[in-house]
Amino acid sequence: MHWLLRIDRRLIYALVAIAIGLPTLWRFRLPIAPSPPVEGVHSAIEALEPGQVLLASLDFDPASAPELEPMSRAVLRHAFRKRLRVIAMTHWPQGVGLANQIVEQTVREFDEITVAFERFASRQQAEQRRAALAGQPLAEALGGPAAVGAAGTAVIRAGAGSVRSRSGAEPPAWSPALLQALGQAEPGSSALVEDPERGWYLLAVRERTPSLRYGEDYVFLGQRAGLGILIVSMGQSMHAAFPADAAGRPTREMPVFRGVETLGDVDYLICLAAGNSGEAWVAYGAERYKFPMGIGCTAVIAPDLYPYWQAGQITGIVGGVKGAWEYEHLIGIPAQATEMVPAQTVAHMVVIALIAICNLGYFLSRRRGGAR
Amino acid sequence: MADADNAAAGTGQGETGRQRALRLAAVAVLLGTFAAVNVLIFQKEGGHSLRAGGELVWKPLGATVTWEGIGIVVAAGLTLALYSFLYADNAFFKAAEHLYVGVGLGYSLVLAWFQYIKAELYVPLVKYWVRESWLGEQVPGRPDWKLIVPMILGLFLLARFVRRLEWMSRWAFAFIIGLGAGMSIPLFIDAQVLRQVEQTIAAVRFDALLVALNTLVLLVGVISVLIYFYFSIEHRGAVGLVSKIGIWFLMISFGASFGYTVMGRMALLVGRVQWLIQDWLRIPIQG
Numbered sequence: 001m002h003w004l005l006r007i008d009r010r011l012i013y014a015l016v017a018i019a020i021g022l023p024t025l026w027r028f029r030l031p032i033a034p035s036p037p038v039e040g041v042h043s044a045i046e047a048l049e050p051g052q053v054l055l056a057s058l059d060f061d062p063a064s065a066p067e068l069e070p071m072s073r074a075v076l077r078h079a080f081r082k083r084l085r086v087i088a089m090t091h092w093p094q095g096v097g098l099a100n101q102i103v104e105q106t107v108r109e110f111d112e113i114t115v116a117f118e119r120f121a122s123r124q125q126a127e128q129r130r131a132a133l134a135g136q137p138l139a140e141a142l143g144g145p146a147a148v149g150a151a152g153t154a155v156i157r158a159g160a161g162s163v164r165s166r167s168g169a170e171p172p173a174w175s176p177a178l179l180q181a182l183g184q185a186e187p188g189s190s191a192l193v194e195d196p197e198r199g200w201y202l203l204a205v206r207e208r209t210p211s212l213r214y215g216e217d218y219v220f221l222g223q224r225a226g227l228g229i230l231i232v233s234m235g236q237s238m239h240a241a242f243p244a245d246a247a248g249r250p251t252r253e254m255p256v257f258r259g260v261e262t263l264g265d266v267d268y269l270i271c272l273a274a275g276n277s278g279e280a281w282v283a284y285g286a287e288r289y290k291f292p293m294g295i296g297c298t299a300v301i302a303p304d305l306y307p308y309w310q311a312g313q314i315t316g317i318v319g320g321v322k323g324a325w326e327y328e329h330l331i332g333i334p335a336q337a338t339e340m341v342p343a344q345t346v347a348h349m350v351v352i353a354l355i356a357i358c359n360l361g362y363f364l365s366r367r368r369g370g371a372r
Numbered sequence: 373m374a375d376a377d378n379a380a381a382g383t384g385q386g387e388t389g390r391q392r393a394l395r396l397a398a399v400a401v402l403l404g405t406f407a408a409v410n411v412l413i414f415q416k417e418g419g420h421s422l423r424a425g426g427e428l429v430w431k432p433l434g435a436t437v438t439w440e441g442i443g444i445v446v447a448a449g450l451t452l453a454l455y456s457f458l459y460a461d462n463a464f465f466k467a468a469e470h471l472y473v474g475v476g477l478g479y480s481l482v483l484a485w486f487q488y489i490k491a492e493l494y495v496p497l498v499k500y501w502v503r504e505s506w507l508g509e510q511v512p513g514r515p516d517w518k519l520i521v522p523m524i525l526g527l528f529l530l531a532r533f534v535r536r537l538e539w540m541s542r543w544a545f546a547f548i549i550g551l552g553a554g555m556s557i558p559l560f561i562d563a564q565v566l567r568q569v570e571q572t573i574a575a576v577r578f579d580a581l582l583v584a585l586n587t588l589v590l591l592v593g594v595i596s597v598l599i600y601f602y603f604s605i606e607h608r609g610a611v612g613l614v615s616k617i618g619i620w621f622l623m624i625s626f627g628a629s630f631g632y633t634v635m636g637r638m639a640l641l642v643g644r645v646q647w648l649i650q651d652w653l654r655i656p657i658q659g
Binding site: 303344 | 479480483484488492568571628629633636639640641646
């Protein structure tokens with residue numbers, strides 16, 4: 001049994017790589033039951049009325065993005081879908097670009113996107129049509145008078161997962177992956193999409209119309225040094241702490257700040273943190289200025305935050321990718337975290353199996369007077 | 373043993389001519405494979421140029437190469453170079469590691485200048501001196517004179533590097549520690565001790581089975597762990613038993629923390645592998 005204690009580490013790495021790679025290529029669905037801490041954050045945001053203010057502190061950098069980006073997007077989608085006013089910021093200087101990108105891309109998902117499409121029985125027909133339209137602007141040509149397949153248009157809001165209007169033929173099923181891609185696609189972009197029930201679709205983005213306005217529906221304040229001192233300063237005056245947003249525009253004139261002078265005027269704060277800023281928000285902010293808040297965090301930090309939740313200092317915790325997956329399920333928009341969870345689950349099972357095997361080897365060796 | 377293998381693999385010490393030739397051949401095969409994979413991806417329809425806004429660079433061998441695509445290839449190459457350490461230490465890993473440290477340091481310096489020094493000190497105060505006194509220009513607005521105090525304290529911090537002036541840095545540290553402690557201690561005692569003790573005491577409820585069980589676990593856990601860390605009496609008899617229960621609570625807590633840590637690290641790996649499969653290789657996903 002000594003060989004069990006001497007498994008080459010490279011074999012373990014290979015097993016973990018396979019355990020992650022295969023479920024990434026062939027996804028499967030897992031049953032889900034959202035946990036009370038995640039429901040705590042979701043129901044607090046769900047209870048807000050349109051126009052109320054959500055302060056989102058995105059305190060992480062690219063190193064923690066795989067864990068925190070999915071939950072950040074999910075929370076922002078939830079907020080924008082509810083038409084809350086969103087004030088976003090970060091405490092991390094390395095996270096300014098990433099936080100801004102997440103906010104802007106999520107906002108873009110709420111643009112009204114006009115998609116033109118034609119439906120075909122086979123991929124070959126769709127590709128022939130695309131080849132025939134080579135050199136022409138696809139977005140204009142598709143569904144035009146010379147349409148070959150059943151044609152139509154649809155106006156969608158990808159972030160809300162909703163279709164505003166449509167005309168002509170039945171559009172494809174708007175899968176999460178398709179909505180995600182369309183959410184960021186520029187006018188003129190095209191794609192070939194298979195709908196298992198209806199056939200092949202050649203579709204192109206005709207135009208995008210923004211529905212959320214900067215300074216009115218949302219703002220990104222950027223970052224300022226200080227952490228605790230900055231939070232206290234925001235508690236005294238938001239405009240003194242952030243006289244200008246990340247791009248240098250004065251915040252006092254922005255409608256998004258209507259009725260928001262201090263932290264106490266914020267209706268809910270969500271801190272999405274890779275470090276200790278969640279605890280700082282509780283100590284310097286929520287306890288002192290009395291506003292409800294929740295924390296989204298990396299899995300490593302989550303156990304340290306449970307006492308705050310148990311004591312009622314925060315409404316909930318979204319911990320790691322699992323928490324983000326539950327949040328995506330609660331808002332009904334499966335996205336990044338939903339894609340990650342199958343691979344993570346299989347990897348966990350491999351790790352558990354390896355721990356069990358190695359412990360078995362250890363105890364058997366010890367019983368036979370071997371290695372201790 | 374593994375470390376020795378890694379070191380030998382990394383430095384190539386003690387290699388025969390044949391081994392060296394084999395190693396170079398393996399490196400050439402790996403680089404060739406990476407290059408070939410990238411050419412195929414660029415040639416593939418859509419390739420790395422899905423976004424219509426991507427800036428066209430050039431079109432070799434029927435491929436459409438954009439700056440975005442080049443960025444993806446560089447990121448993929450560096451990711452694979454860093455993960456190659458899992459097999460053995462090697463030159464690709466070292467190159468990527470040094471690049472990471474250098475870029476990280478450079479990025480931090482640039483951030484420190486633009487986010488802090490320029491935004492908080494140069495623009496509101498120093499630029500007036502530089503441009504009005506030294507360059508003779510008229511600058512609209514007024515300098516924020518109160519920033520002189522933190523600026524001087526900041527300069528005092530740098531005095532640590534001069535032995536004769538080292539004492540000056542203590543003033544700055546005294547200010548930082550005094551302010552930090554004065555602000556943090558009352559707030560953290562309130563948030564992390566008083567509020568949580570209050571809720572632990574208030575949580576004694578027996579109105580439902582699960583709530584009652586939770587209450588009991590919390591109560592036993594808090595008391596037994598506190599007794600484990602109480603060293604003024606010997607841990608024998610009843611005290612020893614409770615202390616042992618405390619150890620079990622601590623072990624379960626460490627296990628939960630470690631489990632969450634594994635989950636977090638796996639998530640980072642999953643994120644990277646997904647990026648390599650979807651964004652770099654552009655392999656269609658089933659399901």
